[in-house]
Amino acid sequence: xxxxxxxxxxxxxxxxxxxxxxxxxxxxxxxxxxxxxxxxxxxxxxxxxxxxxxxxxxxxxxxxxxxxxxxxxxxxxxxxxxxxxxxxxxxxxxxxxxxxxxxxxxxxxxxxxxxxxxxxxxxxxxxxxxxxxxxxxxxxxxxxxxxxxxxxxxxxxxxxxxxxxxxxxxxxxxxxxxxxxxxxxxxxxxxxxxxxxxxxxxxxxxxxxxxxxxxxxxxxxxxxxxxxxxxxxxxxxxxxxxxxxxxxxxxxxxxxxxxxxxxxxxxxxxxxxxxxxxxxx
Amino acid sequence: xxxxxxxxxxxxxxxxxxxxxxxxxxxxxxxxxxxxxxxxxxxxxxxxxxxxxxxxxxxxxxxxxxxxxxxxxxxxxxxxxxxxxxxxxxxxxxxxxxxxxxxxxxxxxxxxxxxxxxxxxxxxxxxxxxxxxxxxxxxxxxxxxxxxxxxxxxxxxxxxxxxxxxxxxxxxxxxxxxxxxxxxxxxxxxxxxxxxxxxxxxxxxxxxxxxxxxxxxxxxxxxxxxxxxxxxxxxxxxxxxxxxxxxxxxxxxxxxxxxxx
Numbered sequence: 159x160x161x162x163x164x165x166x167x168x169x170x171x172x173x174x175x176x177x178x179x180x181x182x183x184x185x186x187x188x189x190x191x192x193x194x195x196x197x198x199x200x201x202x203x204x205x206x207x208x209x210x211x212x213x214x215x216x217x218x219x220x221x222x223x224x225x226x227x228x229x230x231x232x233x234x235x236x237x238x239x240x241x242x243x244x245x246x247x248x249x250x251x252x253x254x255x256x257x258x259x260x261x262x263x264x265x266x267x268x269x270x271x272x273x274x275x276x277x278x279x280x281x282x283x284x285x286x287x288x289x290x291x292x293x294x295x296x297x298x299x300x301x302x303x304x305x306x307x308x309x310x311x312x313x314x315x316x317x318x319x320x321x322x323x324x325x326x327x328x329x330x331x332x333x334x335x336x337x338x339x340x341x342x343x344x345x346x347x348x349x350x351x352x353x354x355x356x357x358x359x360x361x362x363x364x365x366x367x368x369x370x371x372x373x374x375x376x377x378x379x380x381x382x383x384x385x386x387x388x389x390x391x392x393x394x395x396x397x398x399x400x401x402x403x404x405x406x407x408x409x410x411x412x413x414x415x416x417x418x419x420x421x422x423x424x425x426x427x428x429x430x431x432x433x434x435x436x437x438x439x
Numbered sequence: 440x441x442x443x444x445x446x447x448x449x450x451x452x453x454x455x456x457x458x459x460x461x462x463x464x465x466x467x468x469x470x471x472x473x474x475x476x477x478x479x480x481x482x483x484x485x486x487x488x489x490x491x492x493x494x495x496x497x498x499x500x501x502x503x504x505x506x507x508x509x510x511x512x513x514x515x516x517x518x519x520x521x522x523x524x525x526x527x528x529x530x531x532x533x534x535x536x537x538x539x540x541x542x543x544x545x546x547x548x549x550x551x552x553x554x555x556x557x558x559x560x561x562x563x564x565x566x567x568x569x570x571x572x573x574x575x576x577x578x579x580x581x582x583x584x585x586x587x588x589x590x591x592x593x594x595x596x597x598x599x600x601x602x603x604x605x606x607x608x609x610x611x612x613x614x615x616x617x618x619x620x621x622x623x624x625x626x627x628x629x630x631x632x633x634x635x636x637x638x639x640x641x642x643x644x645x646x647x648x649x650x651x652x653x654x655x656x657x658x659x660x661x662x663x664x665x666x667x668x669x670x671x672x673x674x675x676x677x678x679x680x681x682x683x684x685x686x687x688x689x690x691x692x693x694x695x696x697x698x699x700x
Contacts, residue, residue, distance in 0.1 A: 333490060336490060337514050
């Protein structure tokens with residue numbers, strides 16, 4: 159029995175040393191994603207610094223960064239970002255609400271699907287930018303037409319995602335709802351929507367991506383503020399650093415808002431028993 | 440009393456799954472329905488549950504016709520069919536949404552205790568073993584205190600040991616409120632352990648073939664000679680129910696249906 163004690167101590171030692179690198183790994187892993195853009199940026203900086211390129215059309219990161227700080231200092235940056243975020247936010251909200259409602263209705267009631275879906279699919283086939291002249295005629299050149307365009311872009315992936323996901327919900331689970339006498343809105347709320355939540359989150363993220371796409375389209379067409387305006391202004395005045403600055407900010411905002419959806423949804427998806435969970439740890 | 444009067448079911452593709460099935464089942468009785476594959480036993484259960492409508496004939500519970508799922512009728516499927524996004528406790532309380540939260544919590548807590556899963560109350564269904572998941576399904580069906588509980592081969596996916604355990608457990612739970620149990624099974628042992636009466640069905644089209652009263656006290660000893668006797672008489676009846684099919688086996692049998700279950 160006495161000889162057992164040192165043996166136990168010995169086994170606890172490698173366990174501790176195994177825990178230490180895993181902590182490093184945990185913090186280092188998200189940084190892996192930053193590695194590639196960092197190398198590319200530093201590489202280009204070096205190329206311009208060495209004089210292999212004058213960097214006039216493709217300004218080095220330092221100059222782009224300087225442009226961003228200049229814009230930030232004058233307060234213009236915040237104004238542009240706020241305008242764009244506001245448009246995307248409102249358009250996204252309208253698109254999501256309409257897409258979820260109509261998607262749930264067409265997914266649940268086959269009559270509604272037969273009535274509604276062909277029209278929606280036909281509208282979806284129209285390139286959304288084709289609406290621009292009409293929206294401008296109907297809603298004017300200012301905010302309303304821009305938000306409407308973004309909402310249209312967000313609507314379709316959300317509608318399609320919700321409807322498609324409801325149609326493939328496991329019949330056996332739906333039957334459980336039926337045995338507890340759920341129907342209509344109660345069935346949608348208690349069985350179908352939770353069952354489609356993982357797919358719903360994906361369609362929200364796709365919708366948000368399209369929202370960002372359409373805000374640029376809307377702002378390129380006519381705006382006096384917003385990140386899209388910065389792009390256009392940079393092109394017309396020949397300031398590539400300003401264009402790149404706007405692009406970088408788009409990338410950061412797009413990634414951030416996408417990440418917001420992801421972490422907001424995470425607590426509701428903890429129940430999932432999926433492949434992605436197993437590879438996460 | 441649950442009354443089945445000439446219940447028939449013909450599917451849209453022309454297959455007659457159930458033909459003129461009649462039976463009267465007293466409140467609190469335990470009935471096992473046993474038979475070869477395609478004998479319509481699941482069809483029968485779904486008609487009683489109100490999940491499918493009979494093509495003709497009626498199902499009545501206490502003189503009330505059943506055409507859609509009814510509050511007094513619960514069902515347990517072959518798979519647990521737990522809702523993966525609800526905790527074990529919320530799954531059990533799923534049918535109690537109309538109750539005030541305090542009542543619901545109390546009933547769920549009592550049910551958790553009865554099925555021995557108090558420590559799993561906040562677990563996700565994916566964290567349960569097969570036997571535990573089926574116990575949650577049993578609790579979910581029993582918590583609203585149905586008068587009739589239907590079981591569609593509820594233990595067939597479990598290993599032999601867990602199955603025995605759950606059969607005993609089911610009887611124990613049944614004794615609390617004594618609902619009518621209608622159990623579809625292909626396990627002769629299970630039918631004789633649980634049932635007051637075994638209904639043997641005959642396939643193509645599914646219909647009632649034989650009735651065997653199991654006059655054994657509870658708890659039943661699976662090893663007693665009397666128990667063996669009842670098993671043998673159910674097996675004999677099953678064999679006879681398939682006689683006709685044996686003769687024209689080549690004509691009607693598809694691949695993979697060689698065994699009677």
